[in-house]
Amino acid sequence: MPEIAEVRTVAKTLNERISHSKIKDIDILYPNIIEDDIDYFKKCLIGKEIKKVSNYGKYLLFDLGDKTLISHLRMEGKYFIKGEDEEVVKHEHIIFHLDDGRTLRYHDTRKFGRMHIANTDEVMSKELSFLGLEIDDPNLKAKDVYERIHKRRKPIKSVLLDQTIINGLGNIYVDEVLFASKIHPETLASVLTLKDCENIIREGSIIIGKATEAGGTTIRSYTSSLGVYGSYQNYLKVHTKEVCPECGSKILKIRVGGRGTYLCPKCQKRQTILK
DNA sequence: AACAGACCCTGAGGGC
């Protein structure tokens, strides 16, 4: 599943390849992906120049001037750039025809992804204002995170997946961050100390930094987009692993809040008592 | 308010 490192990679690649192209026409083959009225959606995009492609957390932002296309890839959404005359393949649901003979194609095997139009000046102030800060944002303070989570009687794993606390972490990187921070994923968020929050932010920033540099992670549930293959799967320490790289213990796979979760039972002790 | 569970989807993989 694309998480922040993957979405940053997609945004960067799209920005390099399609910014300054103009949208000539749009084919919508599976309308449920689009949350707006289809005619309104088309009206907002056709004839507009894609000025810039960026991201905020897991959300891709296509800047079209007064309007912005906000696209969430969810589980398996991908973008591809192809020639106008290339055959439409299975799972390509939205085709953006560009004015230079290319097409931008939204591909989504499971049709979980969503996109909609927003006013550009309201993207951060309104549309996405419910999101927490990104983990490597210098304005993200351990104290603020601590204050937001210390009353939550839910496993820290579930709380870190809550995008309103920290924005951009998904199942893979939460497992990695908790392993690096030596925190058991089932530890109740309310038990964690300020120091734990500092560790989560520090380790998380390092992991997301390295993962972004590697172009993200390519595993079964998230393969290449735009022909770009990330390589962070080679650096994963617990997620999908069998043996702990630190102590050699067998990695446990459990379910936390309905999510498949990997941990080292020796390196990540469950904390139950307030420190 | 906070949490639990259903829902949206399809392909992969296991059992028979």
Place this chain on the structure above:
DNA sequence: TGCCCTCAGGGTCTGT
């Protein structure tokens, strides 16, 4: 070979 069943999971919505 092929059918049926289960599982994967981010975010949103509804119910408790």
